[in-house]
Amino acid sequence: xxxxAPMSFKPDLAEAAKRxxxxxxxxxxDRPVVWVTAPRKGHIPVHRYGYREKVxxxxxxxxxxxxxxxxxxxxxxxxxxxxFPSFGPxxxxxxxxxxxxxxxxxxxxxxxxxxxxxxxDVLPLKLQQDHPxxxxxxxxxxxxxxxxSGKMLVMPLDLHTNMDLLAAIRSxxxxxxxxxxxxxxxxxxxxxxxxxxxxxxxxxxxxxRMEENGYxxxxxxxxxxxxxxxxxxxxMSPDDFRRWVLPALEEEAEYVKHVVYHWDGLKAxxxxxxxxxxxxxxxMAFVPGTGHGAHI
Numbered sequence: 001x002x003x004x005a006p007m008s009f010k011p012d013l014a015e016a017a018k019r020x021x022x023x024x025x026x027x028x029x030d031r032p033v034v035w036v037t038a039p040r041k042g043h044i045p046v047h048r049y050g051y052r053e054k055v056x057x058x059x060x061x062x063x064x065x066x067x068x069x070x071x072x073x074x075x076x077x078x079x080x081x082x083x084f085p086s087f088g089p090x091x092x093x094x095x096x097x098x099x100x101x102x103x104x105x106x107x108x109x110x111x112x113x114x115x116x117x118x119x120x121d122v123l124p125l126k127l128q129q130d131h132p133x134x135x136x137x138x139x140x141x142x143x144x145x146x147x148x149s150g151k152m153l154v155m156p157l158d159l160h161t162n163m164d165l166l167a168a169i170r171s172x173x174x175x176x177x178x179x180x181x182x183x184x185x186x187x188x189x190x191x192x193x194x195x196x197x198x199x200x201x202x203x204x205x206x207x208x209r210m211e212e213n214g215y216x217x218x219x220x221x222x223x224x225x226x227x228x229x230x231x232x233x234x235x236m237s238p239d240d241f242r243r244w245v246l247p248a249l250e251e252e253a254e255y256v257k258h259v260v261y262h263w264d265g266l267k268a269x270x271x272x273x274x275x276x277x278x279x280x281x282x283x284m285a286f287v288p289g290t291g292h293g294a295h296i
Contacts, residue, residue, distance in 0.1 A: 002222040005213045009070050009081040009151050016078040020220045023078075024258050024282065034077035035218065043072030050108035051088045054140070055100070055133065063144050070152045081152035082216035085140045087133060089158050093168035095134040096125055096196065114171040119178070119185040125169075125192035127199045141207035153216040154208040156226040157200065162248035165193045167232040176235055179244075190244050194251055201226075201255050217260070219283070224257030228281070234267035241271045246278060253280025265289050 004017040023033045039045065046069060049062045063083075070081045087094070090112035094100045098112035116122050128134060137157075144154045160168065166189055167175050178186055205211060215225040230245045253259045261281040263269075266288055275281055286296040 004222045005150075007081065007151055007153070007213075009073075010075050010079075013080070016080065016220065017222060019078050024221065035079040036074075036076035037079050038074045038076070040072050040074050045069050045072060050106075051086070051110050052102060052107035054085065055087050055136070059136075059140055059143050060147075063147050066144075067148060067151060078220065080214075080216045080220040082155050083144060083148065083152060084155040084158075085137070085144055086155075086158045087137065089160055090168045091133075091137070091158055092160055092165055092196070092200065095127055095131055095137070095200070096165065096169065097122075097128055097131075098169050100133065112168045114169055114174070116170040116174075119170075119182065119189055122169075123185070123188050123192060125165075125189060125196065127196045138203060138207045141204055145207065145209040145213070149209060149213055153214050153220075154210070155217050156208075156210075156215070157204055159197075159200075159226060159228060159252075160231070161197050161200070161228075161252065162190065162193055163230050163232045163236070163245050165196070166190070172232060172235060175232070179236070179240055186244065190248060194248050197248075197252050198255055201252075215258075219258065219260055221258045224255075225259075226256040227260045227262050227285070228252050228256065229262035229264065231262075231264045231268075233271055234265045236271075238271060238274065242274050245271075246274050249281060250279045253278075256280075258282060260285050263287065266292060 001021045004013050007013050019029055019033050022029050046065045048069065049057060049065065054062060066083045073081065075081055088110040090098065093112040098115055101111050101113050103109035141154060148154060170178065214220065214222045217225055217227050219225050228249055230249065233241055233245055259281050260283045261275060263284050263286045275284065
């Protein structure tokens with residue numbers, strides 16, 4: 001295992017890293033890994049910024065507040081201090097050309113506006129390197145990594161990639177029809193979506209200094225860790241999931257190395273055999289949905 005970089009907000013990181021390494025290897029040292037956080041005595045937290053403020057606000061102020069809050073938090077067991085510099089769940093679609101839309105009554109609710117009317121007109125899909133929000137995100141990562149280095153980590157993006165990316169730019173209902181009507185175009189679109197992932201991943205890893213400092217996303221590894229997902233899978237048949245989504249997830253897992261798969265909704269359980277048989281999807285985090293029990 002790569003030696004973890006020290007963090008002042010997690011003085012026992014070396015011990016936690018050993019337990020995480022055992023976890024990723026399917027082993028256990030003397031107990032399960034646990035993630036416990038609590039405010040330190042006397043600490044009064046300051047404002048936690050939402051998506052709108054991250055997109056339009058002062059990045060230095062946002063980062064300084066995050067550091068202050070993390071410094072006033074106890075990280076017990078294998079919990080690791082980390083910050084999530086996300087612009088929202090559809091941020092990858094936005095970086096590929098979709099418009100970011102807002103709820104006027106919430107600073108923490110946004111979505112992307114689908115823009116694909118005809119796949120032939122937009123393929124190949126590309127990460128728009130000069131997009132102002134992509135450039136802002138890279139600046140966000142660089143600033144956060146500089147200020148947080150030696151104290152805490154910076155998390156990866158909200159990785160709604162593969163078929164979730166296509167759903168965000170086309171609309172879920174139209175994409176459902178496309179799977180039946182123009183599967184050959186979905187083959188091409190998915191190939192493009194898969195080519196976007198390593199560009200995203202490598203860019204944020206570099207900007208966030210993750211190879212130097214480590215990776216965290218409610219898990220930890222000094223070598224690579226992230227949450228992968230495909231929420232659109234709840235609207236797919238098992239055959240379509242195996243054709244388009246599973247290969248993409250396994251490919252993404254090769255880049256990430258240590259994966260938690262975010263399994264969203266009861267209907268997504270239709271793909272349980274494929275997910276369990278997969279290469280690289282180490283841990284399953286199941287979200288059954290409102291009224292169907294607690295997260296697992």
